Amino acid sequence: xxxxxxxxxxxxxxxxxxxxxxxxxxxxxxxxxxxxxxxxxxxxxxxxxxxxxxxxxxxxxxxxxxxxxxxxxxxxxxxxxxxxxxxxxxxxxxxxxxxxxxxxxxxxxxxxxxxxxxxxxxxxxxxxxxxxxxxxxxxxxxxxxxxxxxxxxxxxxxxxxxxxxxxxxxxxxxxxxxxxxxxxxxxxxxxxxxxxxxxxxxxxxxxxxxxxxxxxxxxxxxxxxxxxxxxxxxxxxxxxxxxxxxxxxxxxxxxxxxxxxxxxxxxxxxxxxxxxxxxxxxxxxxxxxxxxxxxxxxxxxxxxxxxxxxxxxxxxxxxxxxxxxxxxxxxxxxxxxxxxxxxxxxxxxxxxxxxxxxxxxxxxxxxxxxxxxxxxxxxxxxxxxxxxxxxxxxxxxxxxxxxxxxxxxxxxxxxxxxxxxxxxxxxxxxxxxxxxxxxxxxxx
Amino acid sequence: xxxxxxxxxxxxxxxxxxxxxxxxxxxxxxxxxxxxxxxxxxxxxxxxxxxxxxxxxxxxxxxxxxxxxxxxxxxxxxxxxxxxxxxxxxxxxxxxxxxxxxxxxxxxxxxxxxxxxxxxxxxxxxxxxxxxxxxxxxxxxxxxxxxxxxxxxxxxxxxxxxxxxxxxxxxxxxxxxxxxxxxxxxxxxxxxxxxxxxxxxxxxxxxxxxxxxxxxxxxxxxxxxxxxxxxxxxxxxxxxxxxxxxxxxxxxxxxxxxxxxxxxxxxxxxxxxxxxx
Numbered sequence: 238x239x240x241x242x243x244x245x246x247x248x249x250x251x252x253x254x255x256x257x258x259x260x261x262x263x264x265x266x267x268x269x270x271x272x273x274x275x276x277x278x279x280x281x282x283x284x285x286x287x288x289x290x291x292x293x294x295x296x297x298x299x300x301x302x303x304x305x306x307x308x309x310x311x312x313x314x315x316x317x318x319x320x321x322x323x324x325x326x327x328x329x330x331x332x333x334x335x336x337x338x339x340x341x342x343x344x345x346x347x348x349x350x351x352x353x354x355x356x357x358x359x360x361x362x363x364x365x366x367x368x369x370x371x372x373x374x375x376x377x378x379x380x381x382x383x384x385x386x387x388x389x390x391x392x393x394x395x396x397x398x399x400x401x402x403x404x405x406x407x408x409x410x411x412x413x414x415x416x417x418x419x420x421x422x423x424x425x426x427x428x429x430x431x432x433x434x435x436x437x438x439x440x441x442x443x444x445x446x447x448x449x450x451x452x453x454x455x456x457x458x459x460x461x462x463x464x465x466x467x468x469x470x471x472x473x474x475x476x477x478x479x480x481x482x483x484x485x486x487x488x489x490x491x492x493x494x495x496x497x498x499x500x501x502x503x504x505x506x507x508x509x510x511x512x513x514x515x516x517x518x519x520x521x522x523x524x525x526x527x528x529x530x531x532x533x534x535x536x537x538x539x540x541x542x543x544x545x546x547x548x549x550x551x552x553x554x555x556x557x558x559x560x561x562x563x564x565x566x567x568x569x570x571x572x573x574x575x576x577x578x579x580x581x582x583x584x585x586x587x588x589x590x591x592x593x594x595x596x597x598x599x600x601x602x603x604x605x606x607x608x609x610x611x612x613x614x615x616x617x618x619x620x621x622x623x624x625x626x627x628x629x630x631x632x633x634x635x636x637x638x639x640x641x642x643x644x645x646x647x648x649x650x651x652x653x654x655x656x657x658x659x660x661x662x663x664x665x666x667x668x669x670x671x672x673x674x675x676x677x678x679x680x681x
Numbered sequence: 682x683x684x685x686x687x688x689x690x691x692x693x694x695x696x697x698x699x700x701x702x703x704x705x706x707x708x709x710x711x712x713x714x715x716x717x718x719x720x721x722x723x724x725x726x727x728x729x730x731x732x733x734x735x736x737x738x739x740x741x742x743x744x745x746x747x748x749x750x751x752x753x754x755x756x757x758x759x760x761x762x763x764x765x766x767x768x769x770x771x772x773x774x775x776x777x778x779x780x781x782x783x784x785x786x787x788x789x790x791x792x793x794x795x796x797x798x799x800x801x802x803x804x805x806x807x808x809x810x811x812x813x814x815x816x817x818x819x820x821x822x823x824x825x826x827x828x829x830x831x832x833x834x835x836x837x838x839x840x841x842x843x844x845x846x847x848x849x850x851x852x853x854x855x856x857x858x859x860x861x862x863x864x865x866x867x868x869x870x871x872x873x874x875x876x877x878x879x880x881x882x883x884x885x886x887x888x889x890x891x892x893x894x895x896x897x898x899x900x901x902x903x904x905x906x907x908x909x910x911x912x913x914x915x916x917x918x919x920x921x922x923x924x925x926x927x928x929x930x931x932x933x934x935x936x937x938x939x940x941x942x943x944x945x946x947x948x949x950x951x952x953x954x955x956x957x958x
Contacts, residue, residue, distance in 0.1 A: 607893035
């Protein structure tokens with residue numbers, strides 16, 4: 238049957254390897270303009286047809302995953318009945334022939350009568366390998382013990398963990414979301430915007446940012462940033478919590494993460510306006526959006542806004558105030574006042590020079606808001622995967638057998654051999670130790 | 682005595698060990714390999730000392746974090762895990778000459794950290810995203826995985842050097858038999874696979890607590906998954922399709938190329954969230 242073959246597994250995995258590479262090379266989830274700029278319109282058409290711009294959600298990529306899952310399910314069902322019979326046999330049959338050709342088989346003669354050595358051998362094997370099954374045949378006595386029968390189930394655990402992970406991922410993508418939220422200090426919101434679709438999502442509560450703090454190392458790199466948040470329900474404060482990177486707030490299935498921060502637009506600032514013709518200097522506090530008269534009635538100045546990152550010929554000059562100078566009829570220019578370069582406006586060489594003297598530093602906090610009801614399934618899958626891999630690769634179904642044959646009135650031939658479904662090394666070691674102990678007790 | 686001094690010493694000691702192992706291979710002298718082993722043990726001690734001292738130094742500088750925060754530190758730790766795992770394997774399997782292709786890898790890791798001018802060895806403070814208890818668990822498990830795969834790669838390489846012809850075999854008489862190489866490669870890949878699995882999982886759990894998403898198809902994540910797939914193919918080929926020997930060795934080598942790309946390629950060629958190392 239097609240879906241029961243390991244060949245299919247291997248081909249599917251090879252295809253997954255090859256196709257997964259594409260998504261790390263081709264830009265993902267970007268705007269059409271970005272693709273056209275990078276690849277040109279021809280290639281962009283092809284990218285769109287094959288969904289390469291959101292490859293990991295493309296139907297054909299998901300189809301590969303589905304094939305893998307069906308393959309896993311069919312293979313597991315196909316093999317489980319056989320494995321089950323091995324693990325829970327109706328009757329344990331001991332077949333000494335199965336131990337005849339094992340590489341680790343050792344044999345020696347001991348100068349003890351058979352029943353004498355048999356009782357000692359029973360103790361030795363019971364100590365090493367657990368419950369002992371005895372069998373007498375025409376040649377003599379067989380002592381058989383085994384362990385780790387259940388470990389044959391490990392591989393099914395691994396494969397079911399893959400299904401569990403994918404089920405969790407499916408639940409997450411169907412019922413969850415990932416959104417961004419930007420809050421100024423003091424601001425509150427109950428609606429967030431999906432990162433990909435930009436559609437609004439209403440939260441079951443309101444989040445307020447009370448305060449934002451950022452600490453820097455002496456190297457200038459950020460050390461820690463922290464938002465103090467309050468959750469409000471029905472206009473009542475429920476609780477407050479500080480969140481940091483790696484320390485999110487989780488409430489009602491929704492997680493709020495500290496993602497980024499930046500300077501927010503100040504309400505007002507102190508501007509200094511210099512008239513180079515008359516030498517007059519005026520300082521004024523202007524509210525955001527406010528307009529003031531220029532010296533000598535030459536026009537007006539407007540405080541138009543604030544940018545956290547001002548781009549000057551491709552360079553990020555950081556925070557900047559944006560203003561507008563409206564002088565005598567027709568002359569109307571927008572000016573940028575980067576706070577890191579107070580005398581920046583002098584370079585414009587105009588009649589009026591504007592400088593920002595002081596303002597209230599305020600921050601906005603960039604939060605990531607997510608909901609993923611699939612996480613418990615995914616985490617269960619993770620756990621099963623680790624346990625399953627451990628059992629599959631490091632625990633084996635081992636059986637050891639000691640055969641005793643009377644060769645004379647006071648001598649017995651002893652053989653010891655072991656088998657395992659994997660990890661032969663450790664079985665060989667068990668056999669070696671058994672032989673050593675048997676030789677010890679038989680006085681050799 | 683400071684950490685950079687100890688780590689430079691470790692670099693040169695590992696270089697010496699590689700010389701002994703390669704010498705033992707070229708001149709068919711088992712004694713060189715014995716010597717090489719002890720030199721690696723000394724190198725490993727210097728390497729361990731260097732890492733611990735660097736940890737202490739970061740506390741003296743007021744940053745206080747485990748030395749797993751950038752490319753330099755990760756390369757030093759890579760060499761450490763490969764060396765430690767190799768020493769363990771050589772003791773357990775008592776095959777000494779198998780270090781011939783592994784010892785140069787140990788040396789190259791730490792040497793690359795010291796000699797590439799674009800890799801800074803300065804102790805820097807931890808960026809907020811890395812401040813988590815998951816850092817240590819994630820880095821250690823991933824690198825144990827990488828170490829297993831590196832050893833498997835070193836062993837697989839022997840298939841392309843060791844001649845099948847019995848006449849020529851005399852020259853390489855000291856190399857272990859094919860069964861042993863096959864078994865060792867498999868054991869190392871199983872070890873690497875378990876730890877890569879745990880490494881990816883700790884990374885996912887960490888990402889979920891730092892960014893709210895356990896999987897974002899970031900290039901580092903995707904490439905680690907690709908690597909995981911390649912070794913899954915290896916395991917299925919060996920356990921279910923009975924592959925062995927040279928063909929399987931090729932899969933192991935492809936797998937290690939995947940590891941290398943996950944480790945270096947992603948950082949140098951692609952951009953993403955995982956930009957520290």
